[in-house]
Each structure stands twice: as C-alpha cells, then as structure tokens.
Amino acid sequence: MSTPKLTIDLAALAANWTALDAMTHCETAAVVKANGYGLGVGRVGRALAQAGARRFFVALAEEGADLRQALGPGPEICVFAGHMPGDTDMISDLSLVPMINTVDQMLRHVEALPGHPFGIQLDSGMNRLGMEPAEWAALRDIALEQNPVLIMSHLACADEPDHPMNAQQLQAFRDMTEGCDVPRSLAATGGILLGPEYHFDITRPGVGLYGGHPFADADPVAHVTIPVIQIRDVQPGETVGYGNTWTASAPTRVATVAGGYGDGIPRIMAPHAQVHVGDTPCPVLGRISMDLIAVDVTHLDADPAEVELLGTHQGVDDLAGWAGTIGYEILTSLGGRYTRRYRP
Numbered sequence: 001m002s003t004p005k006l007t008i009d010l011a012a013l014a015a016n017w018t019a020l021d022a023m024t025h026c027e028t029a030a031v032v033k034a035n036g037y038g039l040g041v042g043r044v045g046r047a048l049a050q051a052g053a054r055r056f057f058v059a060l061a062e063e064g065a066d067l068r069q070a071l072g073p074g075p076e077i078c079v080f081a082g083h084m085p086g087d088t089d090m091i092s093d094l095s096l097v098p099m100i101n102t103v104d105q106m107l108r109h110v111e112a113l114p115g116h117p118f119g120i121q122l123d124s125g126m127n128r129l130g131m132e133p134a135e136w137a138a139l140r141d142i143a144l145e146q147n148p149v150l151i152m153s154h155l156a157c158a159d160e161p162d163h164p165m166n167a168q169q170l171q172a173f174r175d176m177t178e179g180c181d182v183p184r185s186l187a188a189t190g191g192i193l194l195g196p197e198y199h200f201d202i203t204r205p206g207v208g209l210y211g212g213h214p215f216a217d218a219d220p221v222a223h224v225t226i227p228v229i230q231i232r233d234v235q236p237g238e239t240v241g242y243g244n245t246w247t248a249s250a251p252t253r254v255a256t257v258a259g260g261y262g263d264g265i266p267r268i269m270a271p272h273a274q275v276h277v278g279d280t281p282c283p284v285l286g287r288i289s290m291d292l293i294a295v296d297v298t299h300l301d302a303d304p305a306e307v308e309l310l311g312t313h314q315g316v317d318d319l320a321g322w323a324g325t326i327g328y329e330i331l332t333s334l335g336g337r338y339t340r341r342y343r344p
C-alpha cells in the first residue's frame, strides 16, 4: 500500500469532549461542520454522541442531513446558516434546528414550518452571522413568542484571552438577551477557556475536540503516516526536487515519501517542515510535490518504511505554524487520498 494513512483516534476525540465538558457546569454540545473538521462526520458524530454529546452544530442543512443519517433520531442538530431557501424539506424531514439569522429567515421559517423548533443567532460584534441589536430589538417579542430553543452568538477573538473584544461581545450578548427565558450559548473552544462568565447554558466546542489550539491540553486526534517509496544517496553539490531549491552540502540519504500537496499537506511549509521517524525529527528537503516529499534520513540508524507527519510528536498546530495558517485549515484540507482508519 502506498497511500498515506490517516488514523482518527476516536478515544482521544471522546476524551477531549469530556475534558472540555468538565471545564463548565453547563451543557457541552459538539461542532462537526465541514465533515467533522475533515475527519468524517459520521464516525466523529457517533463517537461524540457516545461520549455524551446530545446537541450538534453544523454549518449547512446538507451537513445536518449527513449527520442525521449517522446519528439517527434523538440528538439535536442545529444549523448555523439558518433556514435558507430550499432547506425547508430537509429541516422538516430530518428534524434540523435552524439558527435564524435574519428577519427574512424568521418569516420563512414560521410560514413554512410553524411550530418547528428553531434557534436565534445574534451578532454581538463579529459582523458575520446573526441579527444586529436594532434588528433583534424590533423582532424580539415576536420571536420569543415562537419559543426559540436557543439564543446564540459567536466570539471573534476568543483565542486571544486579553483581547478587549471578548468583554465587549460578552456585554453586548448580555444586553441583547437580558430577560429572555431561553437557553443561551456564546462560547466555542476559545470561549470555554475564557472562564465561567462566557459559558451560559450551552458551549459549542469544535477545534478543541479535534486536538487543536487554543485547547492546549487536547489529545491529538489526527495521525498521519506516509510510506517511503524509495531511498537514495545524494552527493555534495547535487540537488533535490523541483526548482533545485535544496543542494546537498554533505553526503545525504534521502527518502522519498508518498504524500504531497494533493493530500492537503501545504506546499508553502516546506522550508520549515519536518517529519518524525520514531522520536527522531527528519527535515523535509526542497519543495513539496503533489504526491511526493523528500526527507533527510541520513542521521537514522536504519532506513524507515514510513514517516510520521501528524501524531504525538508534531500536531496540526505545528504544521499550521510552518505554513502560516491555523490548525483548522490543516485539518479540513486533509484530502480524499488517505487510507482512513478509525481507532475506537
């Protein structure tokens, strides 16, 4: 087998959910948008339900349909995009709960599906999704009469605990929801770590479940190993890879491994990147190709059969750092070519 292997540690996923749940006194939901942050919404959703999650969030109704298929009836599935044109049948047939973002969505929902559960998304300053304070003030009494199951908002800077935006959004959310007798939710992973005043009734962790920053104590969930295809010796003055960007200054043993940017391994990270063989780091040499990466294995005692790209020695945030991006993007970029295994 020559495909890279992506092993998803479902026990670590469940442990991360349990650890985040233990940090609050309220309900902990689970965010599984974008196919469970790239790791497979069905398996991820079922493992989280087994760990105790009773409420899930997805970005789009279509994602909610996939999740419902995996979970069966029972768990609540909330949709951040709200009630979009064309979503009515899916919302109704699969018992999805749209987070209503606008007056138009509110009208669409109560006209098409009177009595069907919904939540409200408020904009507390991020200016992305949700009703603005003035819009909400006008709609609030009518909306509350329809018994929303949840009122939520989202923090823009929760991964920066000292950012003044956090307290500002907290105050805005409090002002907008004061006197509403409806469960409230403000915190994603970062918000959970900001402390109890951000927790309200329901938290919505995503990235922390999958082992990503800012949940520093997370167990790694995604493990990637890549098989070695060929090993050669390169003499001083010889180059490796496209563009001749790396030149040997000493005799070097080079392993060519079967992964590349076609697998979502960012090409841009090459100058900073390494892999591991056992506990030993091995630098990436030259450019990352679509299907191949060259690795320096000169210093190893034996030629390796495979290398570790993601795991216990280096995680999604290490790769993100080398690539100038965030762990979320590393996870959701992992492509379709992996042999995926789920470790129970």
Ligand SMILES: *Cc1c(COP(=O)(O)O)cnc(C)c1O
Binding pocket: 031, 033, 080, 153, 154, 187, 188, 189, 190, 204, 205, 206, 207, 208
């Ligand atoms: C993605 C998302 C979350 C989860 O955020 P993490 O930072 O991954 O924990 C929660 N709420 C909303 C509205 C989101 O878009």
